[in-house]
Amino acid sequence: MTEVQHLTYTEDDIQVLEGLIAVRRRPGMYIGSTGSRGLHHLLWEIVDNAKDETLAGFNDKIIVTLYKDGSVSVEDHGRGIPTGMHKSGRPVPEVIFTTLHAGGKFGGGGYKKSGGLHGVGSSVVVALSKWLEVEIHREGLIHKQRFEYVVDEDGSEHVGMPVTELTVVGKTKRTGTTVTFLPDERVFTTTRFDYELIRDRFRETAFLLKGLRLVLIDQRGAEERREEFYYEDGLKSYVAYLNEGKQTLHPIVYFDGEKENIYVELAFQYNDGYAETLVSYVNSVPTNDGGTHVTGFRNGTTRVFNEFARRKGFLKDKDANLTGNDLREGFLGVLSLQMADVQFESQTKDKLGNEEARTLVEQIVSEKLGFFLEENPEIGKLLIEKAIRSAEIREELRKQREALRGDKKGKGAKKRKSISEKFAPPQYKDPKRNELFLVEGDSAGGSAKQARNSEFQAIFGLKGKPLNTEKAKLSDILANEEFRTILEVLETDIGDESSFENCAFDKIIIMSDADVDGSHIQALLLTFFFRYTQPLISAGKLYIAQPPLYQVKKGGKKPESVYCWDDSELEQALKKLGRGAEVVRYKGLGEMNPDQLWETTMNPETRKLIQVRLEDLAHSEKLVTVLMGDKVPPRREWIESHVTFEVGEDE
Ligand code: 28F
Numbered sequence: 302m303t304e305v306q307h308l309t310y311t312e313d314d315i316q317v318l319e320g321l322i323a324v325r326r327r328p329g330m331y332i333g334s335t336g337s338r339g340l341h342h343l344l345w346e347i348v349d350n351a352k353d354e355t356l357a358g359f360n361d362k363i364i365v366t367l368y369k370d371g372s373v374s375v376e377d378h379g380r381g382i383p384t385g386m387h388k389s390g391r392p393v394p395e396v397i398f399t400t401l402h403a404g405g406k407f408g409g410g411g412y413k414k415s416g417g418l419h420g421v422g423s424s425v426v427v428a429l430s431k432w433l434e435v436e437i438h439r440e441g442l443i444h445k446q447r448f449e450y451v452v453d454e455d456g457s458e459h460v461g462m463p464v465t466e467l468t469v470v471g472k473t474k475r476t477g478t479t480v481t482f483l484p485d486e487r488v489f490t491t492t493r494f495d496y497e498l499i500r501d502r503f504r505e506t507a508f509l510l511k512g513l514r515l516v517l518i519d520q521r522g523a524e525e526r527r528e529e530f531y532y533e534d535g536l537k538s539y540v541a542y543l544n545e546g547k548q549t550l551h552p553i554v555y556f557d558g559e560k561e562n563i564y565v566e567l568a569f570q571y572n573d574g575y576a577e578t579l580v581s582y583v584n585s586v587p588t589n590d591g592g593t594h595v596t597g598f599r600n601g602t603t604r605v606f607n608e609f610a611r612r613k614g615f616l617k618d619k620d621a622n623l624t625g626n627d628l629r630e631g632f633l634g635v636l637s638l639q640m641a642d643v644q645f646e647s648q649t650k651d652k653l654g655n656e657e658a659r660t661l662v663e664q665i666v667s668e669k670l671g672f673f674l675e676e677n678p679e680i681g682k683l684l685i686e687k688a689i690r691s692a693e694i695r696e697e698l699r700k701q702r703e704a705l706r707g708d709k710k711g712k713g714a715k716k717r718k719s720i721s722e723k724f725a726p727p728q729y730k731d732p733k734r735n736e737l738f739l740v741e742g743d744s745a746g747g748s749a750k751q752a753r754n755s756e757f758q759a760i761f762g763l764k765g766k767p768l769n770t771e772k773a774k775l776s777d778i779l780a781n782e783e784f785r786t787i788l789e790v791l792e793t794d795i796g797d798e799s800s801f802e803n804c805a806f807d808k809i810i811i812m813s814d815a816d817v818d819g820s821h822i823q824a825l826l827l828t829f830f831f832r833y834t835q836p837l838i839s840a841g842k843l844y845i846a847q848p849p850l851y852q853v854k855k856g857g858k859k860p861e862s863v864y865c866w867d868d869s870e871l872e873q874a875l876k877k878l879g880r881g882a883e884v885v886r887y888k889g890l891g892e893m894n895p896d897q898l899w900e901t902t903m904n905p906e907t908r909k910l911i912q913v914r915l916e917d918l919a920h921s922e923k924l925v926t927v928l929m930g931d932k933v934p935p936r937r938e939w940i941e942s943h944v945t946f947e948v949g950e951d952e
Contacts, residue, residue, distance in 0.1 A: 320401035321460040324428035325450075328488055331425045340489050341498060343426045347375045347480045350423065352506065352585065354379030355513050356639070360477070364516040365503075367494050374481035381439030381476045384467060392467040394435055398427050398448055399461045426482055427461040429489075433482035438473040445470045450485060496526065501920060504530050508542070509585045509637055511535025536568035536635050543580070543922055544633055547572040550687070551680045554673060558665035562641060563658060565665045567598070569634030571684060575775040576832040577629035580919045581636040583643055583653050589918050590839060592646060592653030594638050597662030599625050605667050606685065609674045615685045627688040627695065630775070635919075638662070691775075698779050721786045723762040725750050730805070731757060737790065737806045738846070738903070739763055741813035741822050745890035745898075749812065752895035752903055759806070761790065766822060770829045771929030784829060793834060801836035809837065810910065812846040812902065814889040827913065828929045831921060838915050847909040848893070848902045852885040853878055864901050866909060 324331050332342040344365070354360040360379035367373050387396045401424050427433045427448045437444040446467040451459040484492045496519050503515040507530035519526040532538040537555050550571040557566040581588045581595050588594070603625045610616040610623060638658065646654035674681040723746070727735050737759045740746045746762030753760060768781045778784055779795065788794065792805040811826050813819035823845065830843055837843055849864040853874040863874040875882055887893060893901070902908050915921060 321399065321424060321428040322458065324401065324425050325458075325460050325488070328429055332429070335489050337491050337493075337495065340484055340492060341495070343429060343482070343484055344373060344375070344494065344499070345502070346423065346426050347482075348506075350480075351375055351377035351379065351478070352510065352513075354478075355510055356584075361512060362514045362516070364518065365499060366518040367496070367499075367521055369521055370483065371486075371492055372481055372483040373494055374479055376477060376479040378475060378477040381437040382435070382478050384437055384439055384442075384444045392446075394437065394444070394446055394467055395463055398423050398433065398435060398446075399463065400424055423480070424461060426480075429485055430482040431485045432464075433480065436470075436479040436481075438475050438477050441472060441474075442469050443471040443473045444468065500528055503528075504542075505539075505919060506530075506585060507532050508535060508539035508635075509582060536566055536637060539580075539635050539919075540568045540570050540633060543578065543635075543919065543926075544570055544572055546926055547574060547633075549573075550631070550683060554670075554680075556669040556673060558669055560661045560665055561657070563661045563665075564639040565594075565662055566637045567634060567666065567669075569632060571631045571687070572633055573631060574771075575630050575778075577631075578633045578918070578922050579636060580634070580922070581638075583638045583640065583658075585637070586650070587918065588651055588653050589915055590652035593655055593659040594636065594653050594662045597659040598636055598666050600659075601663040601666030602670060603628060605670045605674065606681075606688065608671070609681050610685045610688075613678065613682070613685075615682070615689065623685070623688045623692060627692040628684075630691045631687065633922075636662075694776055698776065701779075721761075721782075723764065724786065724790055725753075725755070725760040726790075727757050727759045728755055729757065731807075732803070732805050733807050735759065735806045736808040736810060737761060738810045738812050739787070739826060740890070741819060742889070742891060745812070745814075748891065748893065748895045748898050749903065752899035754903075758903065759790070761787065763822065766818075767825045767829065769825055769929055770832055771925060778829075778833070788834075791834075791837075793837070795833045798836065801834065801840070804837060804840075804842065807842065808844055808910075809842055810844045810846050812848070812890065814891075815848060815850060816888065819889075824929070828925050830913075831925055835915070838913055841912055841914070843913040844910045845913060846902050847911060848887060848890055848898075850887060852887070852897075853882050854885065855879075855882045857881070 328335050328339065332339040348363065348365065351360060351363045354377055355363075357379075360377045362376075362378045364376040365373065366376075382397065383393045385393060387393045389396060401422060428450075430448075430450065432447060432449045434445065434447045444467055445465070446463060447465045448461050449459075449464045451462045451464070453459070486492045496517070500517055503517055507513060507515050511532055511534065514529065514531040516529045517527065537553050540553050550573060553568055553570045555566075555568040557564070559565070579591075579595065579598070581591060581598075583592075583594065603623070606628055607616070607622045616623070638653075640655070640658065642655070644654040646652040729735075734757045736757060738749055738753070739761050740749045741763050743762060743764070746760060749760045749762075763783065767783055768778065770778050770784070773781075775795075790805070791809070792803065793800040809830075811823055813822045827843075830838055847866060849866050851865040851871050851874075852862060853865060853871065854860070854862045855878045861878055863878065865871040865874050871884070875884070890898065890902075900907055
């Protein structure tokens, strides 16, 4: 409707554009990476602005549409960005989309962003896009403005150039903001938006912001795909979703409270499992490593449960208090905070640092949970009795372990020469360097023992399928020879947080065949590590080895050989070696000789490892439940298509 025209620039405008050029030059500084994650950061940035309008109380709908040309739009039904003049003499939307960190410049009435890579500002999205259009419905009128990345004939570069003025293009009955943009393929290694990733994020957002409707539309395929998320019951629905397929012990408990501008919401429901799941958020940003709010929550619940147990006579004067560990078994809950001036403790922004959150969350939880237990004493009784049973089992196991340790120091030690036949230890003790390979199958285990650098690499040979820890009782897991030995070798103890920090190995590497049995073994081990040694995963110590799928060989005067990890590498290798090349397809680790195994899979200089990351606790939680639980029949297909949790790009 409006003609594209280049506007004239003032000195100030040029200053502004130089800011955006900085973004263009070093995108990683603003969005973390230029891979898929960075690409999606652009989208989250715009969606976050729409979410903020929801938190401000004015927006109940967000629609994201993925278009055939690679662009994406985000539409909200909020008040619409103000269209008046900014004190700089330019319209407010233009300032927002062309000024770096525009958010901060407005001060006062603006909303507090959560920090981290969130809230870098809409201008960053403009800077890394070929074009961006904003459409604002406000005061009965539709306003539009377009920005582009422009390179002039003389090669000079204009980042985020407003190529139209803010223009009225029609009339409207609603209000809201729509932003459409096309990420620049010169910036990103991939510009394809991931439908499943956006869908999972939308589901999570819908749980956290009750009453908000999120719609995802994908027009890229032959047929349009569309999903909608809306949860009237918010966190309660979230807990029901995470506990789906599990045996639960009581109706979902929900409460919220506010103190000194910190708003706390909690929903939980125990299941008959043994693991604890607490998914926590601050301003709807996941805090996977917890932080002060989680500590406050734990202190509060432990204290209130103990007070209740004493008052009702479940604990006698002579009895020790129930510990956090006793109370955690089978707990599944979501804790969500809204607060201003968020500070994160860690570089990764996964751990809340605000001290005031500890005391305020503890107070709110104590008060509300205390009240709940008074009102529902039968649920209180059930949970206390469960915790007392846990305490008894824990005590029993502690005695068993102590007996075992005493045994090793004494005469028994001589009889038991090594920890286990299946374990080949490294020569030197170096927790910062040592690697433990968990290897599927006897023959591969044998090869790996010969192949390894025994200075720092240890081998543990797995016999058959490990125990499914998702369905087993804690006492059975601790009695299980295989897992007990693994824990012993790692020098870690389930339920002893400090032992994980002192783990004897720097890397734990799962090495299994690239077939269905191999991925099942992988999934079983991941389940164990996820459920019972989560701090090791958070610390980035868990890896999956990647044996090659093919070897391309050519004989003759100058024999050559290339290993390939996927079909495109195979294609390239065949081209490179030309006629007469022969392809060996590896079906299992056992088919490689020790030299080959070392070179392709174990040598730190040449191997490919995938680090298992806990990107998203809730997602991993759901995956483990579906994969390993006994309530969901199509497990096999799941394992084949979703081999691991969140296996990150090995950056
Ligand atoms: C698709 C992305 O960005 N939605 C937005 C608003 C609403 C206001 C606003 C945004 C106030 C003074 C800076 C409206 N009326 N969706 C969005 N919706 N920004 S972004 O204000 C911006 C600040 O300048 C808004 C009254 N107050 C605020």
